Amino acid sequence: MRSAYELVSIGDSESDLFRKMGKSYPRYFKHKDGRSFCHATEYVYEVDMQVYTVWVCNGKIFKIDVNSK
Secondary structure, eight states: OBOSSOBOOTTOBHHHHHHHHOOOOOEEEEEEETTEEEEEEEEEEEETTEEEEEEEETTEEEEEEEEEO
């Protein structure tokens, strides 16, 4: 996902996401991956007619999804 000037990638920290994209309204949920789980946060951003959903677990981005408006 590209902000105005920088790239946001899987593995980036949550603070990097905020610095590059700004804060978004969070949605909290439990994410289960096999036997382990974490308390994850979902952020949604609209950029150039695209809606990006970014999921963060343990302070790191683990998934980015994109949909057209």
